[in-house]
Amino acid sequence: MKNISNRTSIAKKLFSWLGPKNLICMEDKDAHNLRTRILPLIKGKGLKSLNNILLKNLPSLYETLNGEVQIKPAISKFTLDNISLGIFGIEISTTDVGKEMMVLLDYCFKTSQTWFLYPVPPYWNAEYRKFKRCSKRLRELSIEFVNMRLKSFMEDDETRCDFLYDLLTSKNDDGSRRFSNEEIANNTVTFMLGSFDTTSTYVSSCLHRLSLNLDIQKKLQNELDNDEEFVTKQDFNKLTYLEACIYETFRLHVHNQVSKVTNEDIEIEGLFIPKGAVIYAGSFGISGNPEVFEDPWRFNPDRFVDYDWIGEKRYTILPHGLGKRSCPGEDLSYKFLKTLLANICKKFHVEALDDKVIMDSRTELPVLRLKLVHR
DSSP: OTTEEEOHHHHHHHHGGGOTTSTTTSOHHHHHHHHHHHHHHHTSHHHHTHHHHHHHHHHHHHHHHSEEEEHHHHHHHHHHHHHHHHHHSSOGGGSHHHHHHHHHHHHHHHHGGGGTTOSSOOTTOHHHHHHHHHHHHHHHHHHHHHHHHHHHHHHOOSOOOSHHHHHHHOBOTTSOBSSOHHHHHHHHHHHHHHHHHHHHHHHHHHHHHHHHOHHHHHHHHHHHOSSSSSOOGGGGGGOHHHHHHHHHHHHHHOOOEEEEEESSOEEETTEEEOTTOEEEEEHHHHHTOTTTSSSTTSOOGGGGTTOOOSGGGGGSOOTTOOGGGSOTTHHHHHHHHHHHHHHHHHHEEEEEOGGGOEEOTTTOSEEOEEEEEEO
C-alpha cells in the first residue's frame, strides 16, 4: 500500500545504539541500497560455512549440555562463538576487544527498550547517560575490531572464508571498496545480535516445550534417528515433524510485531486512521487467536504438519518480519536453527526440572534449567 510506510523513527529509538549505518534504522531508500549490495554476500561462501562450523563444534556443546544445565546461557555461548566464527572468522570471545564488545552488546540490548517510552531522551537520568556512553563505546570497538581483522587479512595471504572477509574484499567495478568500515562495523554487530540471541531463544524454548511433552519429544526423535552421527541440511526435506516443532515454537514464543506509519488519512473497513498514525500488527494477536489456531495455548506441532501456507495463512507466523524490511538472513538463520535443534534432540533426552527454578539476580527473571541425558 502506497499510503503506509515503514516506521523507521521508532526503529531508531530502539536500535540507533547499533550505529547510524545499520539496516534496521536506515530510511527505506538507503536501506534498500545497502540491502541490495549486501544480500549476495549473505548468500556467499562466508556465511554458508556456518553449518559446517556448527557440526564441527557440536561435540564440545554435547559436553556442556550433559546433565543439569541453565539451558539459555549454554546455548547462547555456543551459538555466539559459532556465529562469530562465520561472521568474523574468529571466536569473538577470544580477543580482549571482542570480550568488551560482548559485555557492552549484552548491556545495551537489555537496557535499550527501557528508554523507548520516553518522549525525549532522559539525559537527566544517570542510567541513561551510562547507556549512551556504553553504546558509543560499542560502536568504537566494533570499528576497531573491523580494522584489526582488516590488518590481519592484509598480513596473511591464507584464503579466508567468513562474512567479514567477504565484506572487506568486495569491490565496485572501479576497484573501490563496496562497503565503508562504518557500514561493515554497524551491520556485522547487528547481524550477530539478530542471529545468536534469537537462535538461542528459539532452541531453548523448544527444548523446554519438548521436556513438558514427552510424547512429542519421542515422535521427533523417532524422525531424527538414523545411522548417521549428525543431522545435516541434506536431511531437511525428510524432517517434516522437526519443522512442525519449530513453527509451533515460533507461534508460541515469537512476540515481534510488524509496524507501519500512515502517510495520509485512510479508511479501512469503516475505521478512520489519521495521517502519521502508527499501525501495529502484533504477531501474538494472530498466533494466540483461537479463531486462527484451535486451543492456542497448547504446544501441538501436529497443527503444522501438512500446513497450507496459501493466502492469509502465509502471515500467521512471522518470525523474521515481513516485506522489504524483513530479516535478510532468514534462510541462513533458519537452517542454522534446524541443524542445532535437530542434533541436540538426536543426542539427548530432555527432562524438565520444575522443582529447581532459580532467579537471575541481574534480571530478576526465572532461569530455565533442564536435565539432558545421553540417549
